[in-house]
Amino acid sequence: MDASIIDPIDRILDAAETGMSLIQNREILHFTYIPDVIHHRDMEQKQVAQSLLPILKQSRPSNLLVYGKPGTGKTLVVRKVLAKIQKKVELSNFPIRLLYANSKQETTLYGLLVSFGRQLDLTDRDLPSTGLAISEVFKRLLGAINKNRLNAIFVIDEIDYLAQLVSKTGKDILYQLTRSNELLVRGSLTLVGISNNLSFKENLDPRVISSLGEEEIVFTNYTVEQIHKILGERAEQAFVKGAVGEAALNLCAAMAGREHGDARRAIDLLRVAGEIAEREQKNEVTEQQVRDASQKIEENKEVTALKTxxxxxxxxxxxxxxxxxxxxxxxxxxxxxxxxxxxxxxxxxxxxxxxxxxxxxxxxxxxxxxxxxxxxxxxxxxxxxxxxxxxxxxxxxxxxxxxx
CATH class of the missing domain: 1.10.10.10 (Winged helix-like DNA-binding domain superfamily/Winged helix DNA-binding domain)
Incomplete structure (x- = not known):
């Protein structure tokens, strides 16, 4: 075998070892990352915290609905407030359980409820992954809350998708959830819904609307300038110094700003652009990598959905x-x-x-x-x-x- 022929895999791996690594902390560019400071969302953080404050005083908060376009910081703020509350009550004797599920990712009503069940420590024996009536699954969830005297906060992200499932299946678990406190002897259940659609309530039972939206908070869109500031801070923390050009940041912010002020898309663009620049062995992320990243993200999203x-x-x-x-x-x-x-x-x-x-x-x-x-x-x-x-x-x- 000719020694001058280099295996293509070896070539890639050798280049990765010897080439410049632009991204030094990828976690900061992931959508689940919660920064120490959430910029341009001070008022919204205060509103969410004040809404959930009663649980620190050992009483049930009102159900809360949080609205806003995708990428406006809704999930980020809610999860940060919940994390702060969790830290506050770790040493107290007041049993609080904070649970989170994304109704679009779960795809079925049954799967959503089982996800909450697992977070309530219900095993597959206590709550099978399939086979029960929805009413029985709900009954077992409430049984766990009652038995352990828990004060539970159920956070349902993309609740507008759940509302569509409810209208198509006729199984209104939203109504059951909002009425659950009438069935609990000990403990409580508070519902926090996060929605990308301000008009999703139009399809709900009027009885659900009154109890679900006891408190409501609307997240406004980020401006291009605000997205630029968010990106600049993430780039500074995630990339090696000088790896992201100002032109690339401007283009990321402008592209995301056109799509309803979507900061999450801007961060995704920056991450994928950085990965492309690394593969191309560039020492800086430029506008070209941002454009390539935008095309790749759109193609990947469509192809992934189709393949499933x-x-x-x-x-x-x-x-x-x-x-x-x-x-x-x-x-x-x-x-x-x-x-x-x-x-x-x-x-x-x-x-x-x-x-x-x-x-x-x-x-x-x-x-x-x-x-x-x-x-x-x-x-x-x-x-x-x-x-x-x-x-x-x-x-x-x-x-x-x-x-x-």
Whole structure:
């Protein structure tokens, strides 16, 4: 074997060892990182702290709703306030339990409640991961709170997604949660909802609205200047000195500022741009790496979402792609043809309608109602991503190769 031929993996690893490492602390660029100082959110931190203050005085706080566009610091502030409260009560005899779940990540009502159950120390034997009625899962959660006399704060991030699940399934766990204190003999339960959608309450039961929104706090969008300051501090802490150019920071802030003042997107852009610069063995992050990072983030988000879908959901997405802007009925016909092509039994029209709604919630397709005068209304669906992205992502699925 020719000694002059260097294995490509060795080349990458050698370059990583000898090349310049621009990022010295990646944790600071992760969305879960809670900085010592949260800039431009003093008022919101005070409001959240004051809302939850009663629990330090050994009484139940009001349920709280926190609103704001993505990346406006809602989760960051709530988690920081909760961490401070937890630290204050560690030495007290007042049993407080702070629990957190993201309803979009859990994807099912059952999974969300089980997540809370695990944080209440309920094992799989106490609370199986599947198989129980929702009402029984809820009963066991309250049983754990009652038994241990806990004063629990349930934080539900992206609660607007949960509200959509409730409206689609008809299982209103939000109503049950807001009424839980009526069923508790000992202990209490406070609900903190974090929402990206200010109008999500429109789909809720009026009885839930009155009890869920006992207190409400709205987070305004960050300005480009505020995002620039946040980025500058993160860059200073996370990167080696001088590794991030001012032009790169300006572009990150401007790109994120265009998207509703999204600081989280700005930090993601900076992190990915830094990783690209490291791979390219650059000694500085420039505007070009920021642009490349923006393209990569968008592609990764779409591809990751597409890859997670089971076969029939993929077939529905292909049906929407083939009959762009068509009605549910036309998409169903296209879907049945695709099922024939891959030798699969087709699902019912009702189930396909449900699947379309579920995919719409992920943002991969969009739907709108078209009024047709005397012919009534129909719903039209179309892809929000390119057909090429769908084909490229699905081409690794051997079952679909005959219909792509």
């Amino acid at each position: 879908y089971p076969l029939h959901e993929k077939l529905v997405i292909l049906a929407v792609m083939r009959s762009a802007g068509s009605s549910t009925g036309e998409i169903y016909t296209s879907y049945k043809n695709l099922c024939t092509g891959v030798r699969q039994d087709h699902l019912t029209p009702r189930r396909i309608t449900q699947i379309l709604s579920e995919i719409e919630m992920s943002g991969i397709i969009s739907s709108r109602i078209i009024h047709q005068g005397t012919h009534g209304r129909t719903k039209k669906h179309r892809l929000t991503i390119s057909a090429d992205t769908v084909k490229k992502t699905f081409q690794d699925d051997l079952v679909l190769e005959d219909v792509l």
